[in-house]
Amino acid sequence: MKKFIRNIGDKVVVVQAEHELKMQVESLFRIFETIEREKWTDGFSIQIGWSNFIVSVKNEEYYILSPDYSGNPFEDYTEDLTLSLWAQLEQVHFLRKLNMKNGEGVSFRDKVVVAKNILEVDSIYLQRSGGAERGDSGWYIGPVHEEDDTEELEAFYVYQLLKIRPSLIQVLALPYEYMVIFERDQVKAVLNERDEDILSGGRNDTN
Template sequence: MKQFKRSINGKSVAVKAEAKLKPQVDLLYKFLSNIETSNIIDGYSIQIGWAVYFIRGAGDSFQLTVPNFSTNPFEDETTDLTVALWIQLQQSHFLRKVNVDGETIKFSDKVVVAKNILQKSDIYLQRSDGQEKGDSGWYSGAVNEVDDTDELEAFYAYQLLKIRPELIKVLALPFEYMVIFNNDEIKAVLDAEDNDIWLSTK
């Protein structure tokens, strides 16, 4: 773990994360440099991709925190930004790999799944537009009919970190896209016209 410190508009802002995530930390500081100086105050928050970043501190010394995804991100915060930055890296890397502009998903957005389907090997995820605020548009179902069920359950997106973390990286794909998984392996990524764009990455 490394503590980074930089001056943003005359105020010291510290970031803690794994040292190997320095490129992501640099991008985060670049984003922060565009914040109005008057907003660099205790309690100011800003959403960047998946996570919400909070400025904590007083005077001219501040620390960034994020929701704690390993406990209760709606109540708990952590100064360790590693998970938030890692997810941002994974999602942006995946979008570059398939050469697609993404659609933001927040850690607190809901993902609807066929009941118990996330324990199955062969599943698909499909994202539909026109959802209410707080709904990611993602639905996960069974590839094989024998595994299918009409019963549904919903999870917050961050809960997939514990249930099936390999799904996290694809969640920033646009609406009307589908991803087919076999265990941890992506088998296909279908765009809105049902073209398999995953083939072109092989």
């Protein structure tokens, strides 16, 4: 893990993450440069993409923290922003592969509805429906093959997919009425609201 330091106004701001995420760290610094200085207080929180980022003042340095997705992100925070920035990168990168400038936001605390035990199945689809209540991502995950289907449902928080099946994280910023078909960790198709497969040239190397 690398410590990145930036002077923003009269404040020394510290971000820690894996070196490979340098560009994402720079983007985060640029966002914090736009925040009004009077908001720079201990505990200040801002939602950026799927994650929250929190200011923690320590020895006159301003550390940027994120929820700890390896533990309980509703109560615990970490100085290591690797997971938060990695998930953000995956979602932005996937939208760009589809030549989409904007998707539909999702939060780590949103719920995903899943056919029971379906995350253990190789062939699955994810479908996002509009009109979801607050706290509901709109995503449903079900089986491609009828023999894997079940009437029982369960729900997970978005962040829990990081442990269970992290390859799914990349598609969660797609708009409502989209569907994605996975074969294990590979995206096989992306269907838009008109049921058109927009995965360029049938490419299936997305991971």
